[in-house]
Amino acid sequence: MSVFTSPSEEALTHWLEHYSIGRLVKFEGIKGGVQNSNFFVTTTFGRYVLTLFEDITRAELPYYLHLMAHLARHGLPVPAPIANRDNEYLSTLAGKPTILATRLAGISEAHPDSEHCAQIGSMLAGLHLAGRSYGRRQPNPRGTRWRKQTAALLRPCLSAEDAVLLDAELRFQEHAETDFSCLPAGAIHGDLFRDNVLWADGFIGGVIDFYFAGYDALLFDIAVTVNDWCSLPGGELDPVRAKALLVAYHTSRPFADIERVIWPTMLRAAALRFWLSRAADRALPRAGELVLTKDPDEYRNILRLRIHNAAPALP
Amino acid sequence: MSVFTSPSEEALTHWLEHYSIGRLVKFEGIKGGVQNSNFFVTTTFGRYVLTLFEDITRAELPYYLHLMAHLARHGLPVPAPIANRDNEYLSTLAGKPTILATRLAGISEAHPDSEHCAQIGSMLAGLHLAGRSYGRRQPNPRGTRWRKQTAALLRPCLSAEDAVLLDAELRFQEHAETDFSCLPAGAIHGDLFRDNVLWADGFIGGVIDFYFAGYDALLFDIAVTVNDWCSLPGGELDPVRAKALLVAYHTSRPFADIERVIWPTMLRAAALRFWLSRAADRALPRAGELVLTKDPDEYRNILRLRIHNAAPALP
Numbered sequence: 001m002s003v004f005t006s007p008s009e010e011a012l013t014h015w016l017e018h019y020s021i022g023r024l025v026k027f028e029g030i031k032g033g034v035q036n037s038n039f040f041v042t043t044t045f046g047r048y049v050l051t052l053f054e055d056i057t058r059a060e061l062p063y064y065l066h067l068m069a070h071l072a073r074h075g076l077p078v079p080a081p082i083a084n085r086d087n088e089y090l091s092t093l094a095g096k097p098t099i100l101a102t103r104l105a106g107i108s109e110a111h112p113d114s115e116h117c118a119q120i121g122s123m124l125a126g127l128h129l130a131g132r133s134y135g136r137r138q139p140n141p142r143g144t145r146w147r148k149q150t151a152a153l154l155r156p157c158l159s160a161e162d163a164v165l166l167d168a169e170l171r172f173q174e175h176a177e178t179d180f181s182c183l184p185a186g187a188i189h190g191d192l193f194r195d196n197v198l199w200a201d202g203f204i205g206g207v208i209d210f211y212f213a214g215y216d217a218l219l220f221d222i223a224v225t226v227n228d229w230c231s232l233p234g235g236e237l238d239p240v241r242a243k244a245l246l247v248a249y250h251t252s253r254p255f256a257d258i259e260r261v262i263w264p265t266m267l268r269a270a271a272l273r274f275w276l277s278r279a280a281d282r283a284l285p286r287a288g289e290l291v292l293t294k295d296p297d298e299y300r301n302i303l304r305l306r307i308h309n310a311a312p313a314l315p
Numbered sequence: 316m317s318v319f320t321s322p323s324e325e326a327l328t329h330w331l332e333h334y335s336i337g338r339l340v341k342f343e344g345i346k347g348g349v350q351n352s353n354f355f356v357t358t359t360f361g362r363y364v365l366t367l368f369e370d371i372t373r374a375e376l377p378y379y380l381h382l383m384a385h386l387a388r389h390g391l392p393v394p395a396p397i398a399n400r401d402n403e404y405l406s407t408l409a410g411k412p413t414i415l416a417t418r419l420a421g422i423s424e425a426h427p428d429s430e431h432c433a434q435i436g437s438m439l440a441g442l443h444l445a446g447r448s449y450g451r452r453q454p455n456p457r458g459t460r461w462r463k464q465t466a467a468l469l470r471p472c473l474s475a476e477d478a479v480l481l482d483a484e485l486r487f488q489e490h491a492e493t494d495f496s497c498l499p500a501g502a503i504h505g506d507l508f509r510d511n512v513l514w515a516d517g518f519i520g521g522v523i524d525f526y527f528a529g530y531d532a533l534l535f536d537i538a539v540t541v542n543d544w545c546s547l548p549g550g551e552l553d554p555v556r557a558k559a560l561l562v563a564y565h566t567s568r569p570f571a572d573i574e575r576v577i578w579p580t581m582l583r584a585a586a587l588r589f590w591l592s593r594a595a596d597r598a599l600p601r602a603g604e605l606v607l608t609k610d611p612d613e614y615r616n617i618l619r620l621r622i623h624n625a626a627p628a629l630p
Contacts, residue, residue, distance in 0.1 A: 020389050020391065022438075044518075045438065046390065046518070048390065074334070074398050075334060076360065080395075082388070083388045102390070130398075204360070
């Protein structure tokens with residue numbers, strides 16, 4: 001983020017009277033993230049994170065909030081939304097849909113080794129296993145439908161070379177889509193990048209930012225995760241880290257044969273998703289303070305490499 | 316506790332496969348407590364507490380487990396039960412009803428000052444406020460009915476002097492009971508002693524042991540808490556600590572006039588409850604390793620002092 005909306009201390013103090021967590025001690029804005037306004041809030045009872053939603057609608061939020069609550073209830077280190085005295089997670093502050101959640105310990109790791117990747121593989125399998133008993137469904141907000149809409153919007157802004165790459169990859173993925181419906185599916189995180197994992201004492205202290213979660217092929221989530229955690233600086237996959245992540249995942253949630261077949265295609269689909277979203281963020285920026293956008297070229301490059309290089313086999 | 320039942324490492328490893336929290340790293344028994352078998356369990360995903368219930372029935376447990384889950388959801392530092400892959404909190408290990416819960420940070424404080432007491436007053440009010448939206452009801456397991464049954468069982472074991480004290484106090488309390496039904500009531504902790512609160516960096520890191528919780532007068536919970544946190548070594552109340560606790564409570568959940576009237580009687584009722592339970596634990600001990608029983612004379616003495624000394628006024 002990027003703080004877009006900041007409540008006054010007085011407004012926050014008053015708002016906290018609807019909760020049972022003591023009195024406000026301090027609050028401060030958090031930099032990082034791209035969609036919401038986030039604040040660390042300390043009360044006499046503990047440390048929490050306040051989130052004001054800038055463009056996720058009130059109708060979409062219950063899926064995310066109850067998913068986080070569900071995963072936290074299953075013992076996973078994710079932000080647990082805090083209920084207010086009306087027993088509700090979702091409230092309003094400064095005119096925006098707002099929640100409080102538990103604050104998790106740790107800092108992100110920009111240069112993961114294969115031990116980090118093994119832990120990430122195991123954690124991702126844990127998220128997928130716990131997600132099996134989550135009752136709500138909402139489509140992946142960055143799934144097939146979004147891809148088509150965004151590609152159409154973006155295409156006029158692309159160079160001739162990029163337009164050729166995009167058209168070819170869209171045709172390739174459209175062809176593969178029918179096979180995707182046979183893949184094991186469930187609640188996915190959808191954005192398990194290095195900056196969405198907090199490490200404390202060498203262990204995962206927190207998995208954050210569930211606002212790209214949705215119901216989709218679990219393999220898509222794995223491909224998103226591998227593309228970020230296991231890529232070398234040039235974008236090629238590091239076979240050692242990729243193997244560590246995939247073996248650890250497989251130990252908890254064994255891969256199906258159909259997943260082995262589709263894996264190389266899914267790595268491309270996951271790369272395409274981030275190329276598209278980053279290119280769209282850059283081409284169509286939003287008003288606000290401190291907005292951070294990420295480099296789309298990184299993922300265009302990763303997409304090209306996934307097309308041309310052989311994918312590491314699933315265990 | 317006192318470890319009564321200890322599962323094998325193999326049985327625990329197998330049992331944890333029904334959860335989504337990674338693999339067992341280590342487990343060890345916890346000393347302290349009087350009713351259950353408790354273990355620290357560390358997995359690749361985090362640190363948890365395992366509890367095997369020795370004499371709380373499977374039918375009584377959902378009230379406690381959902382109360383803890385409710386309070387944790389409201390942002391209070393209480394153990395949050397962990398759901399298994401069937402989405403259930405309550406399971407079976409070594410033939411006993413068993414749960415896993417989050418492990419909270421901190422250690423108990425044997426010698427609280429008035430700052431500790433103010434935090435306890437505020438936390439107790441927070442528990443009572445969050446408990447208002449808890450939907451389940453179960454009577455206080457150490458309420459009026461239990462008092463009468465236990466007094467009848469215990470009376471033959473008492474000295475002549477203690478029997479006189481008991482008979483007189485039972486008559487006094489029976490007389491007062493009709494007024495109790497007018498008091499603000501809700502989910503109470505019922506046992507908020509110093510050893511059930513963990514402190515970390517000068518703040519409350521955890522409130523534990525909810526297995527005496529139930530629906531009763533909130534003032535009973537306050538009296539139990541004041542009798543433990545604000546007593547001098549001789550049993551008299553420390554007016555400074557009592558004031559700190561009560562003022563802090565009152566700031567969050569203002570006292571009703573009827574509570575001011577009944578307060579001196581309630582301090583006696585709360586003292587009687589612990590005299591009775593400790594005397595019964597000693598007169599009728601249970602089989603098991605390492606069973607710790609507490610001194611009943613401490614609370615007989617506190618009862619006598621609450622009868623003879625004026626109570627500090629509520630704010």
